[in-house]
Amino acid sequence: xxxxxxxxxxxxxxxxxxxxxxxxxxxxxxxxxxxxxxxxxxxxxxxxxxxxxxxxxxxxxxxxxxxxxxxxxxxxxxxxxxxxxxxxxxxxxxxxxxxxxxxxxxxxxxxxxxxxxxxxxxxxxxxxxxxxxxxxxxxxxxxxxxxxxxxxxxxxxxxxxxxxxxxxxxxxxxxxxxxxxxxxxxxxxxxxxxxxxxxxxxxxxxxxxxxxxxxxxxxxxxxxxxxxxxxxxxxxxxxxxxxxxxxxxxxxxxxxxxxxxxxxxxxxxxxxxxxxxxxxxxxxxxxxxxxxxxxxxxxxxx
Amino acid sequence: xxxxxxxxxxxxxxxxxxxxxxxxxxxxxxxxxxxxxxxxxxxxxxxxxxxxxxxxxxxxxxxxxxxxxxxxxxxxxxxxxxxxxxxxxxxxxxxxxxxxxxxxxxxxxxxxxxxxxxxxxxxxxxxxxxxxxxxxxxxxxxxxxxxxxxxxxxxxxxxxxxxxxxxxxxxxxxxxxxxxxxxxxxxxxxxxxxxxxxxxxxxxxxxxxxxxxxxxxxxxxxxxxxxxxxxxxxxxxxxxxxxxxxxxxxxxxxxxxxxxxxxxxxxxxxxxxxxxxxxxxxxx
Numbered sequence: 001x002x003x004x005x006x007x008x009x010x011x012x013x014x015x016x017x018x019x020x021x022x023x024x025x026x027x028x029x030x031x032x033x034x035x036x037x038x039x040x041x042x043x044x045x046x047x048x049x050x051x052x053x054x055x056x057x058x059x060x061x062x063x064x065x066x067x068x069x070x071x072x073x074x075x076x077x078x079x080x081x082x083x084x085x086x087x088x089x090x091x092x093x094x095x096x097x098x099x100x101x102x103x104x105x106x107x108x109x110x111x112x113x114x115x116x117x118x119x120x121x122x123x124x125x126x127x128x129x130x131x132x133x134x135x136x137x138x139x140x141x142x143x144x145x146x147x148x149x150x151x152x153x154x155x156x157x158x159x160x161x162x163x164x165x166x167x168x169x170x171x172x173x174x175x176x177x178x179x180x181x182x183x184x185x186x187x188x189x190x191x192x193x194x195x196x197x198x199x200x201x202x203x204x205x206x207x208x209x210x211x212x213x214x215x216x217x218x219x220x221x222x223x224x225x226x227x228x229x230x231x232x233x234x235x236x237x238x239x240x241x242x243x244x245x246x247x248x249x250x251x252x253x254x255x256x257x258x259x260x261x262x263x264x265x266x267x268x269x270x271x272x273x274x275x276x277x278x279x280x281x282x283x284x285x286x287x288x289x290x291x292x293x294x295x296x297x298x299x300x301x302x
Numbered sequence: 303x304x305x306x307x308x309x310x311x312x313x314x315x316x317x318x319x320x321x322x323x324x325x326x327x328x329x330x331x332x333x334x335x336x337x338x339x340x341x342x343x344x345x346x347x348x349x350x351x352x353x354x355x356x357x358x359x360x361x362x363x364x365x366x367x368x369x370x371x372x373x374x375x376x377x378x379x380x381x382x383x384x385x386x387x388x389x390x391x392x393x394x395x396x397x398x399x400x401x402x403x404x405x406x407x408x409x410x411x412x413x414x415x416x417x418x419x420x421x422x423x424x425x426x427x428x429x430x431x432x433x434x435x436x437x438x439x440x441x442x443x444x445x446x447x448x449x450x451x452x453x454x455x456x457x458x459x460x461x462x463x464x465x466x467x468x469x470x471x472x473x474x475x476x477x478x479x480x481x482x483x484x485x486x487x488x489x490x491x492x493x494x495x496x497x498x499x500x501x502x503x504x505x506x507x508x509x510x511x512x513x514x515x516x517x518x519x520x521x522x523x524x525x526x527x528x529x530x531x532x533x534x535x536x537x538x539x540x541x542x543x544x545x546x547x548x549x550x551x552x553x554x555x556x557x558x559x560x561x562x563x564x565x566x567x568x569x570x571x572x573x574x575x576x577x578x579x580x581x582x583x584x585x586x
Contacts, residue, residue: 031402032397036396036456036460046434051429104323119565124514128538128556129340129556132538132553134336143339146353182536197303225421229422235516240539264446268429272426274420
């Protein structure tokens with residue numbers, strides 16, 4: 001007791017800079033954050049700005065030459081539309097298909113765990129097995145064509161080596177992910193809200209339209225963003241089950257070719273920057289729309 | 303008729319339910335076809351235009367194991383992913399502690415900086431990152447692969463761990479501090495044991511992500527630092543050199559590895575509780 005008193009007397013009561021900072025929440029504990037911040041700065045921000053600078057410093061031409069080369073060449077420019085044409089519908093389908101399935105799977109019923117597991121397993125498939133499987137299954141000699149033939153469809157549709165092959169692989173890899181997120185958002189909505197509406201005479205359409213949907217909308221937006229990011233960065237499957245020279249030449253392929261086949265680092269960096277920008281624009285649009293909706297707790301069941 | 307527990311629903315066969323379950327069944331049947339055709343092909347001898355191959359063999363697995371030098375690839379994959387898990391937890395855990403407990407000026411900015419690597423497509427930052435790593439002589443060997451894979455993993459650990467730490471009552475920490483525990487003791491003897499489930503969950507998720515991460519490894523790996531996905535991709539895109547069945551066999555090996563990892567992960571994490579924390583009635 002006396003020892004603490006003595007120590008208190010010895011330290012003068014003038015508020016040092018350290019104290020004033022501590023009052024605002026800055027003290028030595030924040031140093032715990034340092035490794036992570038340093039890490040993100042060194043391995044993410046520095047390469048990112050290095051790439052940005054590289055994209056403005058082509059070997060010949062002005063600072064904008066790489067971007068000009070990308071945007072004036074229709075073969076390159078179209079990769080933006082190809083990527084969006086693949087990833088937007090795939091993400092939209094994955095999210096929209098998840099809603100009714102997850103809606104049916106709320107609460108607990110027998111076999112729920114098994115069904116969830118079955119729907120989650122495709123996450124483990126990996127692009128290569130998915131690609132091999134799609135080629136084997138949907139290819140001209142595959143089981144799918146055989147079934148179509150035995151059903152009397154003479155002219156089997158081409159489903160791999162083009163847009164559809166990549167689209168299917170995006171659905172297979174993206175759906176489980178979107179479904180899991182939607183399921184957890186949906187089970188976070190307090191079921192008593194719907195029960196209350198039901199006692200007031202609302203049928204399921206009204207309950208869905210006026211209660212579940214508004215509460216789910218922020219979750220839908222987040223899930224769409226993540227599903228979109230996943231589909232937007234499609235790269236291996238666009239080569240393996242798509243048509244990497246034409247229909248499914250996505251931005252990632254264009255960037256990869258510029259970097260490792262043409263050794264045009266400036267152009268590759270420029271394409272990477274365009275890719276990031278396009279993606280962030282889509283996400284920003286979705287999040288802007290989301291910010292106009294209800295944000296807050298959806299009332300957990302517990 | 304057994305009375306159902308309150309809150310337990312049965313699947314009611316309304317037209318809407320039929321439609322939904324029909325679509326799910328159709329998806330699952332086709333998925334089974336996709337997976338099954340690879341599985342059957344990997345065990346088949348010759349398969350031309352018939353429903354099933356002429357005979358069955360395990361020769362392709364032995365073939366894949368030998369000719370791809372699969373043992374080395376698996377060892378590299380394990381080394382890379384374990385290193386990534388270890389480093390990302392060591393870096394991420396203290397940061398998520400600060401983010402969960404403290405408020406300080408610029409917190410939103412820091413949070414956004416951690417969010418960006420997860421939001422960006424890997425190719426976008428992977429290409430400049432590979433350029434930088436090559437410039438400093440890291441790429442083309444294992445250190446480059448580990449460094450590149452850390453970029454999305456550290457933020458991932460931070461974002462998954464923060465809610466786990468928020469769940470721990472701060473008064474436990476205050477009590478420990480009252481009893482004279484310093485920061486070190488606090489982490490090792492109070493928070494650490496409480497956080498074991500969270501750390502395990504985050505580690506396994508990072509492990510699954512790293513084993514499956516194609517782009518970053520593809521951009522930074524040299525010939526002897528390829529992980530399983532990348533080796534698999536090369537063997538598939540170099541068509542004609544490898545027998546298709548041995549690629550199939552390798553894909554099956556990859557997927558079963560991932561499946562084991564995922565099943566372990568599902569033991570620790572209820573996947574539906576990752577975003578919104580829902581308290582569900584415990585399984586009877």
